[in-house]
Amino acid sequence: MRVFDLATTPLRELNSALHTVAPGANDTSFEVVNPRGSHSVAVGIDKPVTVEVKGSVGYYCAGMNDGGTITVHGSAGPGVAENMMSGTVVIEGDASQYAGATGRGGLLVIKGNAASRCGISMKGIDIVVHGSIGHMSAFMGQSGHLVVLGDAGDALGDSLYEAKLFVRGTVKSLGADCVQKEMKPKHLKLLAELLEKAGATDVKPEEFKRYGSARKLYNFNIDNADAY
Amino acid sequence: MSYHNPFTPPRKSATFDDYTLAEIRRAAATGIYDIRGAGTKRKVPHFDDLLFLGASISRYPLEGYREKCDTTVTLGTRFAKKPITLRTPITIAGMSFGALSGNAKEALGRGATLAGTSTTTGDGGMTDEERGHSQTLVYQYLPSRYGMNPKDLRRADAIEVVVGQGAKPGGGGMLLGQKISDRVANMRNLPKGIDQRSACRHPDWTGPDDLEIKILELREITDWEKPIYIKVGGARPYYDTALAVKAGADVVVLDGMQGGTAATQDVFIENVGMPTLACIRPAVQALQDLGMHRKVQLIVSGGIRSGADVAKALALGADAVAIGTAALVAIGDNDPKWESEYQALGTTAGAYDDWHEGKDPAGITTQDPELAKRLDPVAAGRRLANYLKVMTLEAQTIARACGKNHLHNLEPEDLCALTLEAAAMAQIPLAGTGWYPGKGGF
Numbered sequence: 001m002r003v004f005d006l007a008t009t010p011l012r013e014l015n016s017a018l019h020t021v022a023p024g025a026n027d028t029s030f031e032v033v034n035p036r037g038s039h040s041v042a043v044g045i046d047k048p049v050t051v052e053v054k055g056s057v058g059y060y061c062a063g064m065n066d067g068g069t070i071t072v073h074g075s076a077g078p079g080v081a082e083n084m085m086s087g088t089v090v091i092e093g094d095a096s097q098y099a100g101a102t103g104r105g106g107l108l109v110i111k112g113n114a115a116s117r118c119g120i121s122m123k124g125i126d127i128v129v130h131g132s133i134g135h136m137s138a139f140m141g142q143s144g145h146l147v148v149l150g151d152a153g154d155a156l157g158d159s160l161y162e163a164k165l166f167v168r169g170t171v172k173s174l175g176a177d178c179v180q181k182e183m184k185p186k187h188l189k190l191l192a193e194l195l196e197k198a199g200a201t202d203v204k205p206e207e208f209k210r211y212g213s214a215r216k217l218y219n220f221n222i223d224n225a226d227a228y
Numbered sequence: 229m230s231y232h233n234p235f236t237p238p239r240k241s242a243t244f245d246d247y248t249l250a251e252i253r254r255a256a257a258t259g260i261y262d263i264r265g266a267g268t269k270r271k272v273p274h275f276d277d278l279l280f281l282g283a284s285i286s287r288y289p290l291e292g293y294r295e296k297c298d299t300t301v302t303l304g305t306r307f308a309k310k311p312i313t314l315r316t317p318i319t320i321a322g323m324s325f326g327a328l329s330g331n332a333k334e335a336l337g338r339g340a341t342l343a344g345t346s347t348t349t350g351d352g353g354m355t356d357e358e359r360g361h362s363q364t365l366v367y368q369y370l371p372s373r374y375g376m377n378p379k380d381l382r383r384a385d386a387i388e389v390v391v392g393q394g395a396k397p398g399g400g401g402m403l404l405g406q407k408i409s410d411r412v413a414n415m416r417n418l419p420k421g422i423d424q425r426s427a428c429r430h431p432d433w434t435g436p437d438d439l440e441i442k443i444l445e446l447r448e449i450t451d452w453e454k455p456i457y458i459k460v461g462g463a464r465p466y467y468d469t470a471l472a473v474k475a476g477a478d479v480v481v482l483d484g485m486q487g488g489t490a491a492t493q494d495v496f497i498e499n500v501g502m503p504t505l506a507c508i509r510p511a512v513q514a515l516q517d518l519g520m521h522r523k524v525q526l527i528v529s530g531g532i533r534s535g536a537d538v539a540k541a542l543a544l545g546a547d548a549v550a551i552g553t554a555a556l557v558a559i560g561d562n563d564p565k566w567e568s569e570y571q572a573l574g575t576t577a578g579a580y581d582d583w584h585e586g587k588d589p590a591g592i593t594t595q596d597p598e599l600a601k602r603l604d605p606v607a608a609g610r611r612l613a614n615y616l617k618v619m620t621l622e623a624q625t626i627a628r629a630c631g632k633n634h635l636h637n638l639e640p641e642d643l644c645a646l647t648l649e650a651a652a653m654a655q656i657p658l659a660g661t662g663w664y665p666g667k668g669g670f
C-alpha cells in the first residue's frame with residue numbers, strides 16, 4: 001500500500017500515481033493522510049484501485065471516477081464523485097452541494113447528510129444517502145437512482161427526466177413535473193439491492209416512497225409555461 | 229361643388245412595422261415564442277465599420293508573394309504541457325452533433341484538418357467520426373454535460389469550459405424532439421423524441437472561485453496536458469476576461485452577439501449581449517492590465533466572414549478567431565441550389581434559420597438520414613478548407629499592406645473608423661481625425 005501525506009506531498013503526485021498504475025499491477029491500494037480539505041483528491045481514476053482517505057476533503061473528490069473504490073473517512077466538499085462513470089465512492093461523514101452531479105454509473109454512498117442539489121443532472125449513477133438531502137436534489141435527473149433514508153428538502157426532482165427517487169422520510173416539496181409513484185415489486189427488489197450494497201441494513205424497502213417524472217414537460221406546451 | 233380631401237397615402241408605423249405585426253399575429257395564433265437558429269439579424273456596428281490605413285511614408289509594406297507573413301498561432305502556453313499550434317488563426321467554433329448531422333461534423337473536421345486548424349465538439353459530446361477526422365479537436369465542457377466522460381477528455385487536444393455563448397449569454401441550450409434520433413438520445417442518456425433542455429448554468433460550480441477549483445480538477449484529471457479554454461458570451465468582457473484569467477484559463481474565447489446558435493428564442497438572440505466589435509477592446513484591456521496579453525490567448529467569434537474581419541479582430545488584439553455560421557455556409561448551408569425546397573418550407577435561401585426543426589434541405593442541421601446523405605463530407609470538407617485558405621490569404625494581404633510579417637503584428641494604429649459608433653466601441657479614431665468618443669483631442 002502506498003501512503004501519500006498531503007501535508008508534505010503535492011496533490012499532483014497523488015493523482016499522477018493513481019493514473020499511472022499499470023494494468024494488472026499487484027499494489028493497487030492507496031492511503032491518503034492529512035487531506036486537510038484539499039480539492040480534487042483522487043480525481044480521474046480509471047483503474048480498479050482502492051483509495052482510503054483519512055480525513056475530510058474539499059471539492060470534487062473522486063471526480064470522474066471510472067472503476068476505483070474511494071472511501072473518505074471524513075466529510076466531502078462540493079461535487080464529490082461528480083460525473084462518476086463506474087466504481088464506488090463512500091463518504092463516512094457528510095457531503096456538501098452537488099454530490100454525484102451528472103454521474104453516469106457506479107455507486108455513491110453518503111453515510112451522513114448531503115446538502116442541496118444532490119444528484120443534480122444525474123445520468124445513471126446510484127446514490128444512497130443514509131441521512132437527509134437538501135433542496136433541488138436530482139434537478140433534471142436523467143437516469144439512475146437516488147435513495148434517501150432521511151428527509152428531502154424543497155423542490156425534489158425538479159424538471160426530472162427518468163431518474164428514480166426513493167425517500168424514506170418526508171419530502172418538503174416536489175419540484176416541477178416530479179410526482180409520487182406507485183412502488184411496485186420490481187422497485188422494492190431494486191431498492192433492497194441498493195440498500196444492501198450501501199450497507200443500509202436496518203431499514204426495509206417498504207418504508208420508502210417512490211418519486212419520478214410525470215413526463216408532462218417532455219415536449220414544450222405553452223399551457224405549462226409556468227413550470228418551465 | 230363637392231370637396232375632396234387631398235389624397236394622403238396610407239402610412240405604416242415605424243414602430244409597428246410589417247414584421248412586428250406579423251410576429252404579434254404569429255404569437256397570438258401559436259402561443260409559443262419563436263425559436264430559430266443563426267445569429268442576430270438586426271444591424272449592429274461591426275467590422276465593416278472599420279478600415280485599414282495601409283502603408284505610407286512612415287510605414288512600408290511587405291512584398292505580396294515574396295516576403296513572409298506568418299499566420300501560425302500557439303494556444304495554451306500558460307499552463308498546458310501540450311499547447312496546440314495552428315497554421316491559421318481561424319478555428320472552427322463548437323457546434324454540437326445533434327444540432328448538426330454526423331456528415332456535417334465530419335466535413336468540419338476534414339476541412340479544419342486540411343487547413344491546419346482546430347475544430348470543436350459541442351453540446352452532446354464527441355463522436356468517433358469527429359475525433360477521427362479532426363487533427364486538433366477541442367472538447368467542450370458544457371452545463372448539460374451530455375456525453376461528458378474522462379476518456380474523451382483525455383483524447384481531446386484542448387478543453388473548452390463553456391460559460392456562455394454570444395447568441396444567448398445567460399441562456400441554456402435546446403434540442404427539440406424532432407432531432408433526437410436514437411444515436412443522439414443514447415449519447416445524451418435521454419429518451420428518444422423528447423425536447424432536451426440544456427441547463428444554462430453548470431451543475432457543480434457557480435462563480436469565479438468555484439471555476440478556479442473546477443479547472444484544477446480538469447487539469448488533474450488530464451495530468452496538466454491540455455490547454456483549457458473558457459468561452460464566454462459578450463456580456464461583460466472586461467470582467468469576464470479578468471475572471472477567466474484569475475480562474476486559470478489558458479485561452480479565453482469571447483463570442484459576441486452576432487454569434488450563431490443552433491436553436492434559441494428569437495427574442496434572446498436579438499436582445500441580449502453586446503456586438504462583437506464592442507467586446508474586443510475591453511477584453512484585451514483586461515489582459516493587458518493583468519500583464520497577460522499574448523500569454524493567455526484571446527479567441528474572438530461572432531460574425532466573422534472574411535479575411536478582413538479576421539485581420540480587424542487581430543488588429544484589435546485577438547490572437548485568433550472562431551467561425552460557426554460562415555463554416556456552415558462554406559460546406560453548403562442556405563445554398564440557393566435548394567431554393568425550391570426552401571420555398572416549400574416557407575422561406576428562401578439565405579433566410580433559412582429553422583435549424584431546430586431538422587428539415588434542412590442542405591442536410592447539415594438535421595438528423596434525418598436521407599437529408600444528411602445530401603452532404604458529401606469529403607467535398608464539403610474541401611470547400612471549407614478552400615474557404616479557410618482564402619480567408620487566411622486575405623488577412624495576409626492586408627497585413628503585408630500594413631507592413632506586418634505576422635498577423636499578430638497588426639495593431640489598432642493600423643485602423644480607422646467609419647462611424648462614431650464603431651469609433652466609440654472599438655476605440656479607434658474616426659477616419660480623418662485622431663479622435664474617438666471618450667478620448668480627448670481634436
Ligand SMILES: Cc1cc2nc3c(=O)[nH]c(=O)nc-3n(C[C@H](O)[C@H](O)[C@H](O)COP(=O)(O)O)c2cc1C
Binds near residue numbers: 392487490551554
Ligand atoms: C449550428 C450551431 C450550433 C452551435 N452549437 C454550439 C454548442 O454546442 N456550444 C457552443 O458553445 N456554441 C455553439 N454554437 C456557437 C458557436 O460555437 C459560435 O460561438 C458561433 O457560431 C460564432 O459565431 P458565428 O456563427 O457568427 O461565426 C453553435 C452555433 C451554431 C451555428
